[in-house]
Amino acid sequence: MRTKEQSIYGKMLYLLRQIHIHPAYLLIPISLSIVSALLEGVGIGLLIPILNGFLQQNFAFLLEMPVIGGVFQRLPEPILANDKMLFGILLTGFISLYIAKNIFKYFSIVCIRYFSQRTLHHLRKTLFAKYLSFGKLFFDRTNIGHHSTLLLEFSSIALRPIFMLDKLVSAVFSMLAYLAVMFFISWRLTLIALPLFLVLHLIVRTLVCRIKDLSRALAEQGNELGKKSVEILATIPLIKSSRTEHREQELYTQISDRKARLDFRVEILTALILPLQEIITVLVAAGVFVGALAWFGRASIGTAPMLIVYAYIIFNASNKFGAISGFRGTMAGAYGPLDKVLAIFNDTSKFFVRGGSKEFKGLQDAITFKNLSFSYTEGQDVLHNLSFRITRGEMTAIVGPTGAGKSTLINLLMRYYDCPEKSIFIDQTDIREFSLDSYIQRVALVSQDTLLLHDTLRSNIAYGLAHVSEEDMRRAVERARLSEFVAGLPEGLQTLIGDRGVRLSGGEKQRVSIARALLKEAEILILDEATSSLDSHTERLIQEAIDEATKDRTSIVIAHRLSTIQHADTILVIQNGRLVEEGGVQELLDRKGIFFELWEEQKF
Secondary structure, three states: OOHHHOOHHHHHHHHHHHOOOOHHHHHHHHHHHHHHHHHHHHHHHHHHHHHHHHHHOOOHHHHHOOOHHHHHOOOOHHHHOOHHHHHHHHHHHHHHHHHHHHHHHHHHHHHHHHHHHHHHHHHHHHHHHHHHHOOHHHHHHOOHHHHHHHHHHHHHHHOHHHHOHHHHHHHHHHHHHHHHHHHHHOHHHHHHHHHHHHHHHHHHHHHHHHHHHHHHHHHHHHHHHHHHHHHHHHOHHHHHHHOOHHHHHHHHHHHHHHHHHHHHHHHHHHHHHHHHHHHHHHHHHHHHHHHHHHHOOHHHOOOHHHHHHHHHHHHHHHHHHHHHHHHHHHHHHHHHHHHHHHHHOOOOOOOOOOOOOEOOOOOOOEEEEEEEEEEEEOOEEEEEEEEEEEEOOOEEEEEOOOOOOHHHHHHHHOOOOOOOOOOEEEOOEEHHHEOHHHHHOOEEEEOOOOOOOOOEHHHHHOOOOOOOOHHHHHHHHHHOOOHHHHHOOOOHHHOEOOHHHOOOOHHHHHHHHHHHHHHHOOOEEEEEOOOOOOOHHHHHHHHHHHHHHOOOOEEEEEOOOHHHHOOOOEEEEEEOOEEEEEEOHHHHHHHOOHHHHHHHHOOO
């Protein structure tokens, strides 16, 4: 979809389709608004005979009026002969119409508010689902602050025109009803008054175009402010250790100031619409009456009540036109945020990792890499033509200098990134053919960067598992050497660990990650620098737990500490994205190649 070439109406309809909200749902509030507007027009039409009869103290003319005369002719003769009764009927009808008008208007507002909130809910829900479906590479290349701003702020602004749709419909149909009454009163005056709305239209159009341009700039600054907020709050230790609080405060202030200036400019332009509208209305209304008197003469214009009602309609019509103009201003203000929201529905550069339809029932033979090449950026391969085999039930270690491509291999195995077709096989089946749910269910990862939620310790260990018994939890905690730590907590496993596990030490976080993997009991265990954050004593305990966990499992270990992989069945040495050596520990040491050099460096 080429959103930039579409009108905002087309974009709004496209957005509603994407969140599965049919525009037909708007028919109820729109219909109620139309009825309300028509009742208002009829009520204003009744003002003319009410004022005429009241000033002349005679309502006999009612029988000669078109439409209304036919209604009154059906009344009993005693009522027709009583002016007070006729006045009472007219006044009661006028009041009833306005009560009914406001009842319909209220229910229209209720319906549109319900529709708006449900639509906003569906939009946020759909956006969140879209984010969860994107590949990890999308998040590697974008800023989380932008996505937070989009979900919480831009989504609401993008839908704001829908929230005001009832006001637009009511204003449009009220304008049509007013126009009909104006032509009924005096078509001559109406022909003179119509340029008023043309002048208002041209002024508002100019302001709306300016607001539209500012809206896009405002969306960019809002995006920058969101990115900066999340970025700084997520790196507080770096800020504190670098003593850059003042510098970051200045940068944040500058971005916030630019956004505030844009907000102010949008607000003053929007606020300018109403005063200009009222000034032009007064001037043109006065000009209409003065010009009409000079041009047509007093007799051709109408009675005094008609003129009073006419003036009332002009001012009311001007206000309704203001509502239409306000809606156009809202539409203009939604341009920037709407484009940002629609960009999420564009599948370009989202790096989806889609699973196949086959169910993965477990590894039977081996994981095979065949001529695997991979790049994050086109033309810059990180992995080059890798071919090797990871045998079921064995421990395979992957070692190499920093930046060699070890973590990329793990990311591909974890299906964070989509690998090229026919490059990774599980028992002769392309890994891409397995459904993600069935595959990931049988794979566990213990990473050097432990990801934790602001929740209880138990919830973090059992994250992703539907039903965990207390016995299984106890066993996993014990095997991960967490029992003593848990016993010392005030609420045990129900203790909150803080945002990103801030209340835990590095070693404790690592053990939580290991407990999570042990509890999952996956048959393929991936250990990415699993002991990198531990002291020597804790490392020994965890190494024992890892040795126990890797028994009778296919395990893949990435380690900088080569002493932790002495018992590996196969060691793969990766350098600059290429497989340079393969074999057992002693075999590789005897070759005196890259592995030997790494081993010698770590002797002490």
